[in-house]
Amino acid sequence: MDKKKSQLSTAFSAQWKSFLLLSLSLGLMPFVPEPHIWGKLEWLLGGAQGMQAMDWFDFFLHGTPWLLLLVALGLKLGAQVSKSEQEKN
Template sequence: MELLKNWKLILLLCLTLGLAPFKPEPHIVGKLRWIAGGAKGMTAMDWFDTLLHGLPFLLLIVIIILKIFKK
């Protein structure tokens, strides 16, 4: 729960791990397009990679939701 209080670290993770590699497009964007297109040919490694790059964004969403409902 201590990690969810450190929003600056989560934001840094979103901008680095979440978006890396940056060229030609952020990696998570390519994976989400692949999933939106039907995820044909995705292996277990591709799913793990999507989870790895998407986890910082999921944590950031959880922090935002907790802050909204805390008020």
């Protein structure tokens, strides 16, 4: 089971370039007057007053690529740290 989990983690972390492309495109659109996710984050940090279901859906739609990118990079970094620790031993 641990080997299967490791293979899945490796396959997911290998997709970081795709997640970066998604983050820079879908995650930031529309770009003018400011990136959409930025406006939603400001609204959320301001207390999310008046946010409706469509606004929450929009936040998750534009935020998902960023979340995937962070998870993939975290898994990649964790694998590199684990590999370097194994090489030391």
